[in-house]
Amino acid sequence: MSEFLQQVVAGLASGSIYALLALGIVIIYRSTGVVNFAQGEMATFTTFVAWTLVDHGVGYWGAFGLTLVIAFVGGIALERIVVRPVEGRPPINGVILTIGLFILLGGLSNWIWKAEVRSFPPSRPFPTSAWDLGGVAVSEQDAGILAVTLVLMTLLWLLFRYTKLGLALRASALNPVASRLVGIRVGWMLGLGWGLAAAIGAVAGLFTAAASPPLDPNMMRPVLIYAFAAAVIGGLESPVGAVVGGLVIGVVLNLISTYDTHLHLDLDRVRLPIALALILIVLLARPTGLFGRQVLRRV
Amino acid sequence: MAPLLELEEVHARYGPLEALHGVTLTVGEGEAVAVLGGNGAGKTTTLRAISGLVAASGEIRCGGERLARAPERVARSGIAHVPEGRGIFEELTVHENLRLGAYLDRRGFFENYERVCAHFPWLDRRRAQQAGTLSGGEQQMLAIARALMSRPRLLLLDEPSLGLAPIVVREIFRILGDLNEKEGLAVLVVEQNAKLALRSSSRAYVLEVGRVALEGPSSELAENESVRKAYLGY
Numbered sequence: 001m002s003e004f005l006q007q008v009v010a011g012l013a014s015g016s017i018y019a020l021l022a023l024g025i026v027i028i029y030r031s032t033g034v035v036n037f038a039q040g041e042m043a044t045f046t047t048f049v050a051w052t053l054v055d056h057g058v059g060y061w062g063a064f065g066l067t068l069v070i071a072f073v074g075g076i077a078l079e080r081i082v083v084r085p086v087e088g089r090p091p092i093n094g095v096i097l098t099i100g101l102f103i104l105l106g107g108l109s110n111w112i113w114k115a116e117v118r119s120f121p122p123s124r125p126f127p128t129s130a131w132d133l134g135g136v137a138v139s140e141q142d143a144g145i146l147a148v149t150l151v152l153m154t155l156l157w158l159l160f161r162y163t164k165l166g167l168a169l170r171a172s173a174l175n176p177v178a179s180r181l182v183g184i185r186v187g188w189m190l191g192l193g194w195g196l197a198a199a200i201g202a203v204a205g206l207f208t209a210a211a212s213p214p215l216d217p218n219m220m221r222p223v224l225i226y227a228f229a230a231a232v233i234g235g236l237e238s239p240v241g242a243v244v245g246g247l248v249i250g251v252v253l254n255l256i257s258t259y260d261t262h263l264h265l266d267l268d269r270v271r272l273p274i275a276l277a278l279i280l281i282v283l284l285a286r287p288t289g290l291f292g293r294q295v296l297r298r299v
Numbered sequence: 300m301a302p303l304l305e306l307e308e309v310h311a312r313y314g315p316l317e318a319l320h321g322v323t324l325t326v327g328e329g330e331a332v333a334v335l336g337g338n339g340a341g342k343t344t345t346l347r348a349i350s351g352l353v354a355a356s357g358e359i360r361c362g363g364e365r366l367a368r369a370p371e372r373v374a375r376s377g378i379a380h381v382p383e384g385r386g387i388f389e390e391l392t393v394h395e396n397l398r399l400g401a402y403l404d405r406r407g408f409f410e411n412y413e414r415v416c417a418h419f420p421w422l423d424r425r426r427a428q429q430a431g432t433l434s435g436g437e438q439q440m441l442a443i444a445r446a447l448m449s450r451p452r453l454l455l456l457d458e459p460s461l462g463l464a465p466i467v468v469r470e471i472f473r474i475l476g477d478l479n480e481k482e483g484l485a486v487l488v489v490e491q492n493a494k495l496a497l498r499s500s501s502r503a504y505v506l507e508v509g510r511v512a513l514e515g516p517s518s519e520l521a522e523n524e525s526v527r528k529a530y531l532g533y
Binding site for chain 1: 371380395
């Protein structure tokens with residue numbers, strides 16, 4: 001039983017990473033109406049930037065913070081320069097663009113940093129100790145990741161639901177013309193959405209690198225799929241849904257891996273297809289997701 | 300004192316198509332002015348030019364100063380535009396729509412909310428309702444309420460009566476009349492319903508093919524032979 005709980009907790013930690021990336025996808029979708037397939041590669045790129053900073057002597061946590069700022073600014077720049085032309089256009093344009101970004105950033109990461117084996121963070125700044133909670137070993141790293149995710153999710157929920165800025169962000173995505181008439185600087189709002197998402201993605205990337213060394217340019221590829229499954233469960237619109245979805249997927253996949261060895265079903269190879277199947281099922285059966293708000297329009 | 304709004308020889312185009320060929324009009328402080336004309340006359344384009352939603356050349360001044368050419372900055376000058384099709388946020392609730400209307404006003408949401416709810420009491424009761432599920436008349440009232448939340452000096456209204464039942468239209472114009480007379484809110488209304496527009500305004504312009512064809516006090520225009528034949532049906 002305690003092994004089960006242990007695996008659940010470990011699953012929650014990896015699920016937190018999926019949840020963070022899913023949160024970034026949801027924010028971008030809610031604020032600019034674009035589905036960002038490059039979310040994972042953006043995270044990878046910023047994680048490598050962090051590695052470079054540490055490699056040049058910056059302390060890990062300093063690099064962490066600096067990377068978040070760089071990601072934020074980079075996200076804004078991406079939106080203003082690359083994404084702006086496809087906003088308000090048919091969604092397929094955004095899809096093609098972000099897939100292109102996915103390829104571009106992935107290629108850049110591989111080209112600049114090459115596929116060397118690196119360990120990041122280099123000197124384990126995360127405590128390796130574990131707490132004993134009633135017989136269940138909970139690693140401090142896992143607990144830290146889970147805590148940060150919940151805090152970020154709460155902050156974002158508060159932002160979107162209760163603040164003027166959050167409302168302006170949502171309005172800018174729903175009706176840019178009406179938003180401008182009300183005085184909202186829609187351009188800044190769109191940039192802000194991408195900046196926020198990029199920063200959150202950077203956190204996801206940094207956690208992924210810490211949780212599964214070595215640092216590898218392809219590390220976010222599977223994470224992106226799981227994150228999309230989580231985001232879709234939330235109807236692409238619900239931050240809560242994205243986080244819950246991410247945690248659930250993390251736990252389920254971890255349990256599958258654990259018990260697979262007992263059952264000899266070789267389900268481990270099916271992790272990605274399971275996530276993809278989940279995406280398909282949700283989109284077919286309940287496209288607004290389990291948490292999404294059904295929007296009614298009077299005809 | 301400079302008029303609240305002045306347009307001087309304003310041209311506007313949609314791509315290669317010129318929609319306004321030199322429109323000149325003014326709105327004074329606290330005045331109610333109507334713009335009439337048939338389809339394609341350029342009425343909506345005029346309002347969009349004021350708001351900066353369409354590229355325009357010529358002079359547009361607010362209170363004597365050149366008006367900025369971007370909607371968010373026009374809003375900051377105290378001009379609230381209720382566009383054709385109402386421009387509400389259908390996916391958001393009534394309350395959220397009103398909050399957005401107050402986006403610019405630093406003086407505080409609650410004071411404005413009370414004032415606006417005095418004109419449209421049902422807004423408070425239905426604050427959690429999704430705006431897209433309101434009836435046409437309710438959506439139009441919500442759009443006007445939202446515009447009022449920013450405490451504007453001038454309200455631009457594009458075809459408020461469109462698609463609405465007569466009884467609802469009368470109610471809306473009654474409220475607009477109240478706002479104009481009691482609170483000194485200047486109103487520039489574009490309307491195809493000429494009779495209603497002339498009755499609710501002190502001055503009016505008739506646009507034809509992107510130009511001002513006639514202007515004058517509304518009472519005079521209502522008696523004008525060609526206006527009667529073309530727009531009033533008798």
